[in-house]
Amino acid sequence: MAKFPKDxxxxxxxxxxxxxxxxxxxxxxxxIADVTTSGSHTEPRRIGWVIPETGETGVYKMEFGKPVQxxxxxxxxxxxxxxxxxxxxxxxxxxxxxxxxxxxxxxFKTFRMSIAWPRIYPDLESEQPNEEGLQFYDDVFDELKKYxxxxxxxxAHFEIPIDLVMxxxxxxxxxxxxxxxxxxxxIMNRYKGKVKYWLTFNEINMMEHMxxxxxxxxxxxxxxxxxxxxxxFLASALTVKAAREIDPEMQVGMMLAYQPIxxxxxxxxxxxxxxxxxxxxxxxxxxVQVGGQYPxxxxxxxxxxxxxxxxxxGELELLKQYACDFLSFxxxxxxxxxxxxxxxxxxxxxxxxxxxxxLESNAWGWATDPECLxxxxxxxxxxxxxxxxxxxxxxxxxxVLEEDGSVHDDYRISYLQKNIKSMRDAINLDGIPLMxxxxxxxxxxxxxxxxxxxxxxxxxxxxxxxxxKGTLKRYKKDSFYWYKKCIESDGExxx
Ligand code: BG6
Numbered sequence: 034m035a036k037f038p039k040d041x042x043x044x045x046x047x048x049x050x051x052x053x054x055x056x057x058x059x060x061x062x063x064x065i066a067d068v069t070t071s072g073s074h075t076e077p078r079r080i081g082w083v084i085p086e087t088g089e090t091g092v093y094k095m096e097f098g099k100p101v102q103x104x105x106x107x108x109x110x111x112x113x114x115x116x117x118x119x120x121x122x123x124x125x126x127x128x129x130x131x132x133x134x135x136x137x138x139x140x141f142k143t144f145r146m147s148i149a150w151p152r153i154y155p156d157l158e159s160e161q162p163n164e165e166g167l168q169f170y171d172d173v174f175d176e177l178k179k180y181x182x183x184x185x186x187x188x189a190h191f192e193i194p195i196d197l198v199m200x201x202x203x204x205x206x207x208x209x210x211x212x213x214x215x216x217x218x219x220i221m222n223r224y225k226g227k228v229k230y231w232l233t234f235n236e237i238n239m240m241e242h243m244x245x246x247x248x249x250x251x252x253x254x255x256x257x258x259x260x261x262x263x264x265x266f267l268a269s270a271l272t273v274k275a276a277r278e279i280d281p282e283m284q285v286g287m288m289l290a291y292q293p294i295x296x297x298x299x300x301x302x303x304x305x306x307x308x309x310x311x312x313x314x315x316x317x318x319x320x321v322q323v324g325g326q327y328p329x330x331x332x333x334x335x336x337x338x339x340x341x342x343x344x345x346x347g348e349l350e351l352l353k354q355y356a357c358d359f360l361s362f363x364x365x366x367x368x369x370x371x372x373x374x375x376x377x378x379x380x381x382x383x384x385x386x387x388x389x390x391x392l393e394s395n396a397w398g399w400a401t402d403p404e405c406l407x408x409x410x411x412x413x414x415x416x417x418x419x420x421x422x423x424x425x426x427x428x429x430x431x432x433v434l435e436e437d438g439s440v441h442d443d444y445r446i447s448y449l450q451k452n453i454k455s456m457r458d459a460i461n462l463d464g465i466p467l468m469x470x471x472x473x474x475x476x477x478x479x480x481x482x483x484x485x486x487x488x489x490x491x492x493x494x495x496x497x498x499x500x501x502k503g504t505l506k507r508y509k510k511d512s513f514y515w516y517k518k519c520i521e522s523d524g525e526x527x528x
Contacts, residue, residue, distance in 0.1 A: 035457050035458075035461045035525065036457075036461075036522075036524055036525045037456075037457060037460060037523050037524035037525075038460070038523075039523065041142070041467070041468075041469060041470070041523070041524070042142045042143040042183060042185075042422070042468055042469025042470070042471075043140065043141060043142050043143070043470060043519075043520045043524075044136070044141040044142055044143035044144050044145065044182070044185070044469065044470070044471045044472075044475070045136065045141060045144060045145070045471050045472050045473075045474075045475020045476070045491075045492070046144075046145035046146075046185075046424055046425050046471035046472065046473050046474070046475065047125070047144075047145065047146050047147070047474065047475065047476065047478055048146070048147045048190035048191060048192070048235065048478075048481070049125075049146070049147045049148065049149040049152075049190065049192055050064060050066035050067075050119045050122070050147075050149065050190065050191055050192050050479075050481075051066075051119070051122055051191075051474075051478040051479040051480070051481055052122050052123055052125045052146075052474075052476070052478040052479070053122055053124075053125045053126050053149065054119075054120065054121040054122040054123065054124040054125065054126045054127070055121075055124070055126030056117075056119055056120040056121075057120075058126065059152060059163070059165040059166055059169055060152075060155050060163045060165050060166065061149060061151055061152040061155060061163075061166060062151035062155035062156070062194060062195065062196065063151065063194070063195040064119070064149065064150075064151055064192045064193055064194055064195060065080070065109065065191075065193040065195060065198065065245055065246050065249065066119040066192065066193075066246065067111075067117060067119050067195070068080055068081065068109045068110065068111050068117070068195065069095070069117070069119070069246070069484065070112070070115050070116065070117060070118075070484060071116060071117075071118045071479075071483065071484030071485055071499060072095070072483050072484050072485070073483055073485060074396070074397050074398075074483060077094040077095045077096050077097070078094075078095045078482075078483065078484045079092050079093065079094055079095065079115075080092070080093045080095065080109050080245065081093075081109065081110050081111065081112035081115070082103055082104070082107035082108060082109055082110060083107065083108060083110045084104065084106045084107050084108075085106075085108065086106060087106075089104075089107075090110075091104065091107070092112070093107075093245075095243065095245070095246075097242055097243065097482065098242045098385070100244065100253045100254075101243070101244040101245045101250055101251060101252065101253050102251075102252055102253070103245075103251040103252060105252070107251065108198075108199050109195060109199075116500055116501050118479040118485075118486070118501065119479065120501075121497075121501060122478060122479050123476065123477055123478050123479070123486075123495040123497055123505065124505050125146075125476075126169070128505065128507070129172070129176060130176055131507060132476050132493075132507070133173075133176045133177055133179075133180065133182065134180075135476065135493055135507065135509070135513075136180070136182060136475065136476075137179075137180035137182060138517065139492060139513060139516050139517045139520065140516075140517055140520035140521055141180075141475075141520070142181075142182065142183060142469070142520075143182060143183045143184070143185050143469055143471060144177060144182050144183075144184055144185065144471070144475075145184075145185040145186075145187065145232075145424055145471040146173070146184065146185075146186060146187070147187035147188070147189070147190035147192060147235065148170055148186060148187075148188060148220055149166075149192045150188075150189060150192055150194050150213075150216055151192070151194040151195075151196075152166035152169065152170075153166045153167060153216060153219060153220060154194075154212075154215070154216055154219075156196075157194060157196050157197060157200070157212050158212070162219050167219075167220075167223055170220075170224070171224070171227075174224060174228060175227075178227065183229065183230065184227070184228050184230070185230040185231075185232065185422075185424065185469075185471065186220075186224075186228050186230070186231050186232070187231075187232040187233075187234075187235050187288065188213075188217050188220065188231060188232065188233050188234070188272070189213070189233065189234050189235060190235035191235060191246045191247060191481060193245070193246055193248075193249040197209060197212070197249045198245070198249040198250075198251060202249075202250070202251075203244075203248050203249030203250040203251070203261060204248040204249055204250070204260075204261035204264050204265060205248070205250060205257045205258075205260045205261045205264070207260075207264060207343070209264060209268075210264050210267050210268045210271070213272075214268055214271045214272060214275065217231075217268070217271075217272040217275065218272075218275045218279070221272075221275060221276055221279045221280070221283065222279055225279055225280045225283075226280070228283075229282055229283055229284060230283075230284055230286065231272075231276065231283065231284070231285045231286070232285070232286045232287070232288040232361055232424070233265075233268065233269040233272055233285060233286075233287065233288070233357070234247075234265055234269065234287075234288060235288050236288055236289065236290035236363060237262075237265060237287065237288065237289065237318050237322065238289055238290055238315055238318040239290055240258060240261060240262060240265075241258075241313075241314055244258070244261075248261040248262075248265070255338050255340050256339075256341070259335060259340045259342060260342065260343070262318070263342050263343075263344070266321050267348060267352070269285075269287065269322055269355075269357065270351045270352050270354075270355035270356070271351070271355070272285060273285045273355035273356070273357060273358070274351070274354075274355045277355075284358040284359060285357055285358055286357050286358060286360060286361040286422060287318075287319060287322040287323050287357040287359075287360055287361065288361045288362065288363070288424060289315060289318060289319050289322075289360065289361070289362040289363075290315070290362070290363050291315050291362040291363065291364050291409055291413065292315075292364060292365070292366055292367050292368050292405065292409070293311075293367045293368070293405045293408045293409050293412060294307040294308075294310050294311045294314075294367065294368045294369070294370055294386070295307060295367060295368070295369050295370070295389070296369075296370060296371065297369050297370060297371025297372075297387055298371060298373065300371075300372065300373070302372045303370065303371045303372055303373070306370045306371070306372055310368070310386075312328070312330055313334075316328075316416070317330070319360060319413070319416075319417065321352060322356065322357050323356055323357050323360045323419055324356065324416075324417060325352055325353035325354075325356035326349070326352065326353055357419075358419070358420075359419050359420040359421065359422055359468060360413060360417055360419050360420070360421050360422070361421070361422040361423070361424040362409070362413065362421070362422075362423065362424065362425075363423075363424060363425030363426065363473070364405065364406055364409050364423060364425070365399055365401075365425070365426060365427070365473075366392070366399055366400050366401060366402045366405060367389065367392075367400070367402045367405040367408070368385075368386040369386045369387040369388070369389045370386045370387065379394075379398065379400060388400075389402070395428055395429060395430060396430070396431060397429055397482075397483075397488060399428075399429065401428060401448055401451075401452075403448075403451035403452045403454065403455045404455055405455075406426065406452055406455040406456050407455045407456070407458050407459040407463070410423075410456070410459040410463070410465045410467060411459065411463055411465065414465050414466070420466045420467075420468050421465065421466065421468065422467065422469050422470075422471075423456065423467065423469070423470045423471070424469075424471050425471065425472075425473040426452055426470070426472060426473060427445075427448075427472045427473035427474060427490040428444065428445055428448045428490065429474075429480065429488035429489065429490050430442065430444055430445060430488075430489060430490075431487050431488070431489070432477075432489045432494055432510065434494055434496065434508060438508050439508070439510075439511070440494045440508060440509075440510035440511065441510075441511050442510045442511055442512045443511065445510070445512045446511060446512050446515045449472070449512065449515070449516070449519070449527075450527045450528075453470070453519065453524055454527055456470060456524075457524055472490070472492075472516075473490050474489070474490030474491050475490075475491055475492055475493070476491045476492070476493040476495060476507070477489045477490065477491040477493065477494055477495040477497070478490070478491070485499050486498055486499050486503075491510065492509070492510055492512050492513040492516050493507050493508065493509060493510065493513060494507070494508040494509075494510055495507055495508075496508070
């Protein structure tokens, strides 16, 4: 029977703004997530705004995929009487010991989490980091160490400090590179010996779809987006450089939202469209951050659109020399693109293409496609020849907590059985060097897309609803026991 390698890093993934809570404790400053309301499958999340000069107020709806456009002069603000799910989230801030014990019970070898930048630098310009924030993560890493769980730390997971937007206008401003590198250097120095694996920007390519929470832009155009991306690439390279100096054992990965794109028919135009979409939406980001250089197709596109980058001496060499050590990615499914009239519009993580009639979807319209993991792993390894790590995959479901405290999530078990088998085939049949797998939202947390609690991913149910009501008590779902068995058998026993 096929197995996973002994040193395979099994675990789960989370992000501070969706899981941590304690939004104003320990001197933490606000992030964009802290002023984003919840929404639903049909209603977008919202951000209130005010124009200080005129006093005019309004509400911006975060419609996925629609370029961000706040009115000129507007700044984000908290709206009276609204519920903000990031404020408490599922309260890892106060439950980390209990949660880490649950992860250990499942046999986790790794835990992916993010550090909230404004917990470390509430004042972005200060030379003095916030000791209370640093101490919190120290405590978390010490707790993980107790159980030999290796942290995998994302430095920026949709945790855009609000000051970054208000004072600097987001990542289109070159000064932000220095601010970020100060932050990344601080945390790498502090956690040297405790954290080996780092990721710079969660789903860097999500800036295609939600600019406010990834690059902190309130208005966008091609030029600004290109500048913001260039600045994040520079910050990534400088972070890799710093990591090598701080501790050569450290490894810094890029994090890409990826989905294989299928052409709807064998019409060559459908295939060309699928290729172009994959390049535009995903691959060019990895070509730079992992491959170390801008691909020609992107440079040509910039030329056509009149986009110009302010590239200074030595910077292109920096991107090349300090490309990321490994490529991590999220993969929730695949996409379909076609040029012919037909097919409905699909939902999914980021890009919505056509509906794939061969696949089944969940209540939020996300189609599951286990084989796409094997396809993705092959595509990405063949292109970059760097170790890979699947750091997000999973299924959101409106789980039901039974009277006796059980949760029967057989749909999740069946999803995992197929997805894990697909990875196992990629390792054993195709020879892909896959470092690990961290299932998304291993303990229930707030959905990034909708802000709901109802869209649950975890092995552990957290008693909290869409209005923020609940005891925060943790309950093991059936998948908890299944994953434990899977890890114990090195992925051999998937029954
Ligand atoms: C990824 C993000 O895009 O998808 C996570 O990195 C997010 O933050 C996950 O939670 C699942 O999306 P959603 O909208 O179901 O929470």
